[in-house]
Amino acid sequence: xxxxxxxxxxxxxxxxxxxxxxxxxxGEFPRIRIPSRTTSNIVFNxxxxxxxxxxxxxxxxxxxxxxxxxxxxxxxxxxFAKRLVTEGKSSTLRDLYYHSLNYGxxxxxxxxxxxxxxxxxxxxxxxxxxxxxxxxxxxxxxxDLEIEYTTPETHKGRRVNLGSNPDGVMVxxxxxxxxxxxxxxxxxxxxxxxxxxxRFIEERVYDKFNAILIDTAGQAPRLARLLIRRLxxxxxxxxYLLTDADPWxxxxxxxxxxxxxxxxxxxxxxxxxxKWVGLWATDIKRFSLxxxxxxxxxxERIRLLEEDMRYREFEWQSELQEFKKTKRRAELEAFSxxxxxxxxDKYLPKKLKMICES
Amino acid sequence: xxxxxxxxISAADFFYRNREIAGFDNPVRATYTxxxxxxxxxxxxxxxxSIPPEVRTKLIGEGGSIYKIRVxxxxxxxxxxxxxxxxxxxxxxxxxxxxxxRGIFGxxxxxxxxxxxxxxxxxxxxxxxxxxxxKYFYELSIDVQENKPIIRRKDVTPNPGRWxxxxxxxxxxxxxxxxxxxVVEYFRxxxxxxxxxxxxxVDPDGVLYRFDKVTDEVPKxxxxxxxxxxxxxxxxxxxxxxxxxxxxxxxxxxxxxxxVGVATAINFLKEAKISQSANPRTLDSKELLRLVNKMKExxxxxxxxxxxxxxIGEELLRKGIIREFRPEYVAVTQRGASAYAGYPFIxxxxxxxxxxxPVTPQDEILxxxxxxxxxxLYDLHSDVTMKVIKKINWQxxxxxxxxxxxxxxxxxxxxxxxYKTVGKEYIADRPEVEYEIEWALKTCARDIRNHLAKxxxxxxxxxxxxxxxxxxxxxxQFSTDLAGxxxxxxxxxxxxxxxxxxxxxxxxxxxxAE
Numbered sequence: 001x002x003x004x005x006x007x008x009x010x011x012x013x014x015x016x017x018x019x020x021x022x023x024x025x026x027g028e029f030p031r032i033r034i035p036s037r038t039t040s041n042i043v044f045n046x047x048x049x050x051x052x053x054x055x056x057x058x059x060x061x062x063x064x065x066x067x068x069x070x071x072x073x074x075x076x077x078x079x080f081a082k083r084l085v086t087e088g089k090s091s092t093l094r095d096l097y098y099h100s101l102n103y104g105x106x107x108x109x110x111x112x113x114x115x116x117x118x119x120x121x122x123x124x125x126x127x128x129x130x131x132x133x134x135x136x137x138x139x140x141x142x143x144d145l146e147i148e149y150t151t152p153e154t155h156k157g158r159r160v161n162l163g164s165n166p167d168g169v170m171v172x173x174x175x176x177x178x179x180x181x182x183x184x185x186x187x188x189x190x191x192x193x194x195x196x197x198x199r200f201i202e203e204r205v206y207d208k209f210n211a212i213l214i215d216t217a218g219q220a221p222r223l224a225r226l227l228i229r230r231l232x233x234x235x236x237x238x239x240y241l242l243t244d245a246d247p248w249x250x251x252x253x254x255x256x257x258x259x260x261x262x263x264x265x266x267x268x269x270x271x272x273x274x275k276w277v278g279l280w281a282t283d284i285k286r287f288s289l290x291x292x293x294x295x296x297x298x299x300e301r302i303r304l305l306e307e308d309m310r311y312r313e314f315e316w317q318s319e320l321q322e323f324k325k326t327k328r329r330a331e332l333e334a335f336s337x338x339x340x341x342x343x344x345d346k347y348l349p350k351k352l353k354m355i356c357e358s
Numbered sequence: 359x360x361x362x363x364x365x366x367i368s369a370a371d372f373f374y375r376n377r378e379i380a381g382f383d384n385p386v387r388a389t390y391t392x393x394x395x396x397x398x399x400x401x402x403x404x405x406x407x408s409i410p411p412e413v414r415t416k417l418i419g420e421g422g423s424i425y426k427i428r429v430x431x432x433x434x435x436x437x438x439x440x441x442x443x444x445x446x447x448x449x450x451x452x453x454x455x456x457x458x459x460r461g462i463f464g465x466x467x468x469x470x471x472x473x474x475x476x477x478x479x480x481x482x483x484x485x486x487x488x489x490x491x492x493k494y495f496y497e498l499s500i501d502v503q504e505n506k507p508i509i510r511r512k513d514v515t516p517n518p519g520r521w522x523x524x525x526x527x528x529x530x531x532x533x534x535x536x537x538x539x540x541v542v543e544y545f546r547x548x549x550x551x552x553x554x555x556x557x558x559x560v561d562p563d564g565v566l567y568r569f570d571k572v573t574d575e576v577p578k579x580x581x582x583x584x585x586x587x588x589x590x591x592x593x594x595x596x597x598x599x600x601x602x603x604x605x606x607x608x609x610x611x612x613x614x615x616x617x618v619g620v621a622t623a624i625n626f627l628k629e630a631k632i633s634q635s636a637n638p639r640t641l642d643s644k645e646l647l648r649l650v651n652k653m654k655e656x657x658x659x660x661x662x663x664x665x666x667x668x669x670i671g672e673e674l675l676r677k678g679i680i681r682e683f684r685p686e687y688v689a690v691t692q693r694g695a696s697a698y699a700g701y702p703f704i705x706x707x708x709x710x711x712x713x714x715x716p717v718t719p720q721d722e723i724l725x726x727x728x729x730x731x732x733x734x735l736y737d738l739h740s741d742v743t744m745k746v747i748k749k750i751n752w753q754x755x756x757x758x759x760x761x762x763x764x765x766x767x768x769x770x771x772x773x774x775x776x777y778k779t780v781g782k783e784y785i786a787d788r789p790e791v792e793y794e795i796e797w798a799l800k801t802c803a804r805d806i807r808n809h810l811a812k813x814x815x816x817x818x819x820x821x822x823x824x825x826x827x828x829x830x831x832x833x834x835q836f837s838t839d840l841a842g843x844x845x846x847x848x849x850x851x852x853x854x855x856x857x858x859x860x861x862x863x864x865x866x867x868x869x870x871a872e
């Protein structure tokens with residue numbers, strides 16, 4: 001897990017360096033085997049209930065003229081990562097791409113350097129956040145949770161209550177890596193969109209339901225997923241997911257629960273016990289919500305999800321069937337049609353009861 | 359009813375009236391032709407006696423369109439008493455036998471003199487010596503109607519330095535400014551085919567063009583041979599019979615024809631139904647006609663042999679091309695002797711790649727044609743060589759004629775070059791000649807293809823090597839950083855493995871190419 005991984009990452013990086021170094025000294029062509037990320041090697045692991053990489057390995061060997069360049073790129077990204085971690089600095093994918101230009105490591109474009117970063121993630125089995133390469137932060141957390149920073153050095157030991165900022169606190173590395181000191185909440189609400197997150201704060205949902213609120217702002221970034229997992233595992237808090245009633249919202253919930261295929265090389269980002277409380281396709285009728293017809297793209301997406309291993313359970317399948325039957329979708333904001341507080345007063349208690357009873 | 363007036367004209371008169379067929383149609387063409395004819399006579403005077411040629415040509419503007427040409431050689435020299443005929447009588451010459459030489463009848467040089475006399479009222483001045491104790495000076499003009507030399511002045515002086523050679527000088531009306539590109543090109547191409555000659559040309563502007571020899575080796579001179587039966591017509595047969603001292607047909611054939619022995623002669627005469635013992639002078643015209651026709655049909659004659667030819671050889675051709683173009687690669691080939699209509703010939707060809715050879719514009723091809731060591735500069739597109747080049751499927755040899763820096767060279771040596779015109783500018787498409795040119799060029803093309811394939815392989819190997827040389831140090835450095843070591847590992851061993859592999863690949867490709 002990310003919190004303890006800085007030292008682990010460093011030891012993995014120096015192990016990689018030592019191997020290559022020794023191979024060169026022996027007069028051998030240095031080579032690295034990386035779990036292959038081709039579709040044929042992405043398999044669903046029943047035990048972990050997430051996609052993982054299979055047994056296939058792809059080779060990056062200095063003996064092969066076609067691989068020596070990507071091997072060099074990978075080793076450069078590794079040494080760059082080492083510097084970030086040892087110096088306690090962070091970077092972004094874009095920033096790394098620009099850095100590469102200084103080293104004569106020619107990435108043709110940023111997608112190539114992004115891919116190489118993913119290679120390193122795969123090789124180390126660590127998300128890039130583990131070696132301080134971060135995406136743009138956009139998720140936020142609000143609730144009665146006191147944390148103590150562990151990074152960066154300047155803030156180490158400082159404590160803060162996540163209920164202190166009414167806008168919510170941005171979920172960055174420092175928050176995701178912080179120690180949990182005390183928590184009065186007994187559940188977590190994860191919300192797909194900021195408008196509803198704000199409404200929940202204004203309506204004192206954290207108080208009424210004794211909950212921590214997290215805004216994922218669309219598909220949850222890795223740090224948010226990591227934080228959700230930690231809240232679930234370390235504090236034992238049940239996690240409830242709230243998204244729009246369409247195949248995309250549904251999938252935001254699914255990725256938090258069972259991970260994405262893109263990150264099949266990473267583990268320990270999923271929260272298997274998280275519950276999707278809605279909006280379900282069946283909620284549209286149940287709560288008489290204003291709805292819109294599905295688009296062509298939506299319908300295609302539904303067909304894809306039907307085949308997806310992660311959706312094979314009855315509840316998920318029946319929701320997909322409902323979408324296919326009604327051909328309608330609805331958004332979380334749709335509750336406003338029933339009054340400003342309807343979602344909090346009527347919907348949430350009813351859905352939580354449904355979930356807890358089932 | 360008017361009376362047609364018949365009159366015979368002299369050879370000189372004939373050529374005067376028909377000067378365009380010999381390349382004197384206008385001042386531009388005449389300038390080029392005069393220089394060419396004189397230089398070729400000079401070269402022949404050297405080569406036929408294995409003398410490495412030193413030929414100096416000077417063209418001087420005399421005002422207006424009048425020029426003075428002066429050509430000096432170190433050849434064998436013209437004997438004292440023959441000078442007037444050699445330079446003042448058309449169709450007189452040493453060349454009226456069968457062997458490879460540039461001119462056949464010694465016509466061109468005298469045409470040049472005649473042209474000068476007509477256009478600039480210039481007499482020709484000749485200084486010559488065969489290397490004896492004297493040199494002799496003549497000033498001559500041609501009596502056009504009588505075809506006789508007129509001696510205007512004659513001087514014999516001592517030759518203390520034993521100088522040998524000939525200097526000829528006369529004036530003519532020309533146009534050097536417009537002839538210049540062809541003239542300079544003529545000298546340049548002559549130097550390609552004659553890498554053993556020192557050639558010097560000073561033009562009217564005082565510009566010096568100098569082509570120094572790159573070798574002292576002179577090709578074996580051509581030997582004189584008797585005519586081959588295939589190449590004889592009724593007129594020639596008449597003359598031969600008139601001149602012969604043989605009293606039987608067998609003797610006549612054996613003594614006067616190329617590669618005809620007693621057995622061949624007897625068999626042939628049986629076939630022709632002519633008595634072996636018949637006196638050739640007693641044959642009637644029907645028998646003579648039958649004889650000539652049978653000579654062309656009979657397949658028992660030995661093919662003509664090539665001792666009468668003087669090809670320059672693969673090595674010299676290569677040297678000439680290298681001097682001029684410094685190409686990356688030259689493929690040269692010499693075909694065996696062949697014959698058309700009883701005239702032996704040899705084709706030599708070369709294809710050069712890269713170096714100073716430019717990539718020609720689309721639909722232009724760099725072709726250099728030579729016949730008996732004369733560069734052919736006109737009418738490329740009517741020439742048999744061009745026909746062959748267009749016919750060959752170059753893609754089979756992985757050559758792209760329009761996109762690669764390629765130059766083609768074809769040299770035909772023959773006792774009688776099948777020119778299409780008297781102007782000696784392009785070769786007719788005789789099937790035998792065409793066949794030889796085609797195979798010569800294909801042989802060269804194959805050679806070039808192998809070279810390019812080898813080079814390509816070597817390039818790939820080199821590029822591979824440079825990739826390793828670029829990335830291995832980086833890999834070494836990054837692994838050092840990652841491992842936290844002080845100094846990078848020695849990647850030399852790995853690199854040497856790559857180099858060894860490269861060498862192996864290269865050697866393998868060498869073997870394949872052979």
